[in-house]
Amino acid sequence: MSVLQHKNTLDSAAIRAQFPILGEKVHDRPLVFLDSAASAQKPVAVIDAMANTMRTQYANIHRGLHWMSERTTEAYEGVRDLVAAFLNAPSRNEIVFTRNSTEAINLVAHSFGALLKPGQAVVISEMEHHANLVPWQMLRDRAGIELRIAPITDAGDLDLEALQTLLADGKVGLVAVTHMSNVLGTVTPAKAIADMAHAAGAQVLFDGSQSVVHRKTDVQALGADFYTFTGHKLYGPTGIGVLWARKELLDAMPPFMGGGDMISTVTFERSTWANVPHKFEAGTPAIIETIALGAAITWVESIGMDAIAAHEAYLTAYALNRLQDVPGLNIVGQPQDRGGVISFTMADVHPHDIATLLDRNGIAIRAGHHCAEPLMRRLGLTATARASFGLYTVKEEIDVLADTLVRIRDFFV
Amino acid sequence: MSVLQHKNTLDSAAIRAQFPILGEKVHDRPLVFLDSAASAQKPVAVIDAMANTMRTQYANIHRGLHWMSERTTEAYEGVRDLVAAFLNAPSRNEIVFTRNSTEAINLVAHSFGALLKPGQAVVISEMEHHANLVPWQMLRDRAGIELRIAPITDAGDLDLEALQTLLADGKVGLVAVTHMSNVLGTVTPAKAIADMAHAAGAQVLFDGSQSVVHRKTDVQALGADFYTFTGHKLYGPTGIGVLWARKELLDAMPPFMGGGDMISTVTFERSTWANVPHKFEAGTPAIIETIALGAAITWVESIGMDAIAAHEAYLTAYALNRLQDVPGLNIVGQPQDRGGVISFTMADVHPHDIATLLDRNGIAIRAGHHCAEPLMRRLGLTATARASFGLYTVKEEIDVLADTLVRIRDFFV
Amino acid sequence: MTQVLDGSALYDQLIVARSRTPLFAGRLEQAEKVGNGKNPLCGDKTRVELALDHNHISQVRHQTRGCAICLAAADLMAERILGLSPDQALKVGQRFSALLVEDTVPATHEGEFEENAALGPLMAFAPLRAHRSRIRCAELPWVALKEALSHDDV
Amino acid sequence: MTQVLDGSALYDQLIVARSRTPLFAGRLEQAEKVGNGKNPLCGDKTRVELALDHNHISQVRHQTRGCAICLAAADLMAERILGLSPDQALKVGQRFSALLVEDTVPATHEGEFEENAALGPLMAFAPLRAHRSRIRCAELPWVALKEALSHDDV
Ligand SMILES: Cc1ncc(COP(=O)(O)O)c(C=O)c1O
């Protein structure tokens, strides 16, 4: 059975009606938003959750003894339960709220990094987003940790044999790889990677920024030790991200930032830290955004991650087919398992010109190095154009994309 | 002229109408919200700015070549101009967006801290919030920096003579003190502190979390080198704060977190950093919240910081008067210059019981150590009750507070 | 209390009275079991001292620095557990926790809670359920008790 | 271009033509002034080489790897500055920047811009103002030019 035979199981009209922005026009054309991998649009449920919090029930949390503070604390802490269930984490106390995925990874590089010893190594892959690369470089330069790069195959899959070789000397303390590439769409074989890492005595971190959006995530089934994601790609607000880690690791790690709420007692001489997860949440957190992330998760789950995955698999297969027919178009990467992200180039047309001309026609895609410069170098490119899909994307939008690409090519050649 | 003669210059009815939450009831009583120092309520202008962004104009910023991204980038970067003007900063490029004040101070402790040498010292004061204490302890323990504590007087003012003594040996690299105490309400003599610090070769950081809300801030007139504040206390959303620092300092400081958007070029071997302020803004920032912070600043400035300051000075004087009449009530601190924050204790009634009984009557105050445990110890207390005022606070609310406190005292004694 | 002050439901007269004049405050001359509870959020603390006689609590004292809820909870706990076996005392504690945390007042589960686990005057704390931030004030003495009873020796 | 593709206003025929077939691509055998421009955001880069004769630009070549806007901007810049003095060339550059950044197309300020600063074919880039993220593509060659002219020697 070809993937093209997947039934489109979502009620797209009803879903799209939940996203006010999808009714907007851009350059007098209806908006075709194919840049969800950069950041997704927000459903009414999320917009209302934020507005209602600010309109009816808001105060600073945790230390307040009054009604508004108690209720806001409950709403905030309730999202920890939602996120734990969303990731199938063993405990709500393993959920740390951060600004975004980037901060979550920096937190691990700082605090778990402090437990690594000079001479130990961290392995990342050739297809990492800068968010899962630069923090490890900074750790390397600060702490004498070796940084090893697991190569990818020409098809855009992680080279597991090469990874095995990198793990062989037993020096690796952490394997930190993406669970889904934001450029190639590659979904990595997380369980296999975790097993290899664990067999070599290493912990494993998955950057789930892209993948949690598209499929059901189960950190226990994946064998993950750390998992990160970012709210704004999951139809939630900006300013909120998540680090999940095994409690035992969080307990052992020193705090990242100091301040209110992360302490147990403070004297000028010495402070002691609050329990996990609060040890890692210094200062007033993104209260309103966390509550809205909860609304996003509840909303996405009401649709169902499996239905979303099926819808996007259908769309992706359809798009790969349609784009192959565009003259001069070259799809970058042929991974074994791909999420709803497609990078491409076009002979004789620079990706920036593609993006601008699509934009003139109401179509939003991304062009550039996608915060993955070393991957671009590996691919021998300086930039690609990238179309990415969300649960609100429909087949007709892919048709508009493909048709417009044909015209752009005609225009330039 | 007594402060009680100040005219109440704000149109309080019109202002209160802008805050939907002020119409709520708590335990069947109208909400009297006197906990703004912990976090302020949000006007419609802020709520709408967030909702409108998500409804009509949103995408990830900086790297997008399409209309939604360009417009969102403009809105986000426009707030840098607004904040620069709000603080009278010399350049928009000196404005770094953070999650909150806590992160801003941690950023300085990490990145400016990296420029300090073992044996150098940082001076803080006895009345710091944990946010301006714990990061410096962590720096001390990590980098062999000495942490010196400038005492306060019994009235709750910074002891300038003692500060002078702490600076005398020329080892101090940074004086980091609050611009307004969240417990005592003390407004510190920033210019005098800056002059003393500079004369001793030290830089100076002011924690403006409380003070920017109440008065016009001019970082140049204050002679500040670093200044921090937090959006949620300034009637803005959670998840957004500000670090201002002189460009020369920001240029010299290494980055705090690594990731997308803060780099210039990345190879596996080496990355180079983007220019200031982007060097300090890794990953997708709190886009929606930054835009809403801009709305908050515009709204507050439309009322006028001077009018707000006058209103709050009037309220504070009125409250000090009214509270003095409550039997058994003791106001903590008599600083020379006080913002709209009053801490108090009551003979025979624990602050927590005060807070709970006020709450039963619809009145929200805070009770506890206010994230300033060492200050509590200095004052010989474990907790205080604290009432704090915002621009929407009215005299009648202070009357309700004072009357209810009399009844609480009767209830317990 | 004047009638305009709302809070009487929460601060039962018994709570106010015991916080003002505790009956079990102080220390034992010969404590066999000691436990401490501290709430880092507010600095409140309590120390519970016990003496046992034939596996029954024969004497209790507490030293408590805290709010009215915490003080009264310590004092009423002391009164309630006097004469119980350690197991019975801990069962009362479980039931007290359930009272504070659960949405409905727990009915006596048949068999599960014997008569000795009845809450009696501790029911005065039931309205705390509406003030979740204060629940730990009432639980603090029970935390100390648990610590006292989990130690094998002093 | 078919009529349904919107973008003709932005991608003037001149821009498309010059990006496809640049007239000033390549290197000079004896460059007196060299400047480089690089856009780290996208990796586009350009190298501008000049020869001067009696303080007038007598030869220009550019090597550009970039988008159509950047390529055409480099080529049309080369054409425009040929024969100008360095000062005149930089003035054209200023005026070009103003064209891209300001909300209204800059009128010729009396006296301020001489005839030689007229933009001519560079006016093709005016619609870029509506695509702010692309402005730096058009400015890149001018950045390189500025660098070339600010060096005292090669
Ligand atoms: C004086 C002072 N500094 C710092 C902070 C920390 O602010 P935030 O929690 O928003 O980081 C606060 C507020 O809690 C404060 O009052």
Ligand SMILES: Cc1ncc(COP(=O)(O)O)c(C=O)c1O
């Ligand atoms: C794979 C991957 N990792 C990390 C990130 C960083 O996410 P954020 O910018 O929200 O921190 C992104 C998105 O930009 C991503 O696609």
